[in-house]
Amino acid sequence: MxxxxxxxxxxxxxxxxxxxxxxxxxxxxxxxxxxxxxxxxxxxxxxxxxxxxxxxxxxxxxxxxxxxxxxxxxxxxxxxxxxxxxxxxxxxxxxxxxxxxxxxxxxxxxxxxxxxxxxxxxxxxxxxxxxxxxxxxxxxxxxxxxxxxxxxxxxxxxxxxxxxxxxxPLENIIAEKYETTLDRGEFNSRMRDLYDIYFLMRDSRHLIDENLLADTIIKVSEERETLDNLYEFEEILEELQESSAFQTAFNKHGEKFGFEYITLNDVFETFREIQDLVEIELNIDECVSVKV
Missing domain, CATH: 3.10.450 (Nuclear Transport Factor 2; Chain: A,)
Known part of the structure; x- marks a missing residue:
């Protein structure tokens, strides 16, 4: 124009x-x-x-x-x-x-x-x-x-x-945000990443190759030397859910941008859907049993 x-x-x-x-x-x-x-x-x-x-x-x-x-x-x-x-x-x-x-x-x-x-x-x-x-x-x-x-x-x-x-690639964008969230844990100040992952998986899922997403998360984690976080996924999520500081930061971001209707549980359900894809790609259950 x-x-x-x-x-x-x-x-x-x-x-x-x-x-x-x-x-x-x-x-x-x-x-x-x-x-x-x-x-x-x-x-x-x-x-x-x-x-x-x-x-x-x-x-x-x-x-x-x-x-x-x-x-x-x-x-x-x-x-x-x-x-x-x-x-x-x-x-x-x-x-x-x-x-x-x-x-x-x-x-x-x-x-x-x-x-x-x-x-x-x-x-x-x-x-x-x-x-x-x-x-x-x-x-x-x-x-x-x-x-x-x-x-x-x-x-x-x-x-x-x-x-x-x-x-x-969209899968690469999501993978970096996913890796960052798991690695920074309760000290993460990038609440926008959580909402980005939630909305992209909800609204742009038709554009996402799920196998490629899982593979990219693994590649990014290997590159950043944070692969262990994928084995400790549930422990990390439990820590975040129990952190009042993390919950407060998440809620403040939601209130600021009009996303009060999205709960942390909603976001973590999306994370678990992604993690299921990662575990299939990585054979993570077998790896954990061998590691133990």
Whole structure:
């Protein structure tokens, strides 16, 4: 859709926000995320920068269920320093697309994680006349994508031009969230992951290859050296269900986003359905008996 000017754009964002049941800033943020995602997909690095996380989940579930303010991207090859990251970002920024906003690099910082070369946090400014918005891109370095990235065509919320890019398989997105939930236990602050898994398994199950999902969970757990969690699944879930702090955090997240009708038991039933698939794939009962 073409916008005559910034006032016209603001009015259209207001209308869309009302129609989707979200606040106006969230809709404006979605707009710049889409524009920048199109730049990534069209750039010379379109075959190396792979989108994952909230942007993909939000597109599948709809903004009334899931919003996001950032882009999560994995680079197929390792980026060793800020200079290398800057070169990639500048190439993406210079890629010609029919963007309403002008985009410029604001800042690049190393990701604050334990491992070396884990990635970068990139800050991008979007400007148009008197409007200035900001988006952040969490770039991870050469992490496991199983079995491989897929060419994805995502529908745009704002025009008829689809977003063509590489993304994580849906099974990989769920697997990472599943592994993180089990590994962090009651100290997990990522309640959004639990709801994402619940909604994706409920609303997008027709898109999920269950055998591939189980296999990917195993691969991700092996890569992260957390395979033991799959053997201790029931103990971990019992610990979480008995944790008042975890239950409180879960309920607060649900209240904030209007999901009070979803209980922790509902979510864990979904986890158990997934675990049943994992146990079949892993022959986990036999492994446990041998281990004992």
């Amino acid at each position: 073409k916008y005559r000017n910034t006032d016209n754009w603001k009015n259209e964002m207001k209308k869309l926000a009302k129609a989707k049941g979200v606040d106006i800033p969230s809709m404006q943020q979605r707009f710049i995320l889409e524009e920048f995602a199109k730049k990534i997909g069209s750039s010379a690095y379109g075959d190396r920068l792979i989108l994952k996380g909230g942007f993909i989940v939000s597109t599948l579930l709809g903004m009334d269920t899931r919003t996001t303010r950032d882009l999560d991207v994995t680079c197929r090859t390792t980026i060793y320093d800020i200079s290398g990251m800057e070169d990639i970002v500048k190439e993406v920024l210079e890629t010609p697309t029919d963007s309403f906003f002008e985009y410029e690099l604001a800042d690049i910082k190393p990701a604050q994680k334990d491992d070396e070369n884990t990635g970068f946090i990139v800050s991008i400014n979007a400007r148009k006349d008197n409007i200035s918005l900001n988006l952040k891109i969490d770039v991870s370095n050469n992490t496991l994508i199983y079995p491989d990235a897929i060419r994805t065509t995502l529908p745009s919320m704002f025009d008829e031009k689809d977003i063509d890019l590489l993304s994580y």
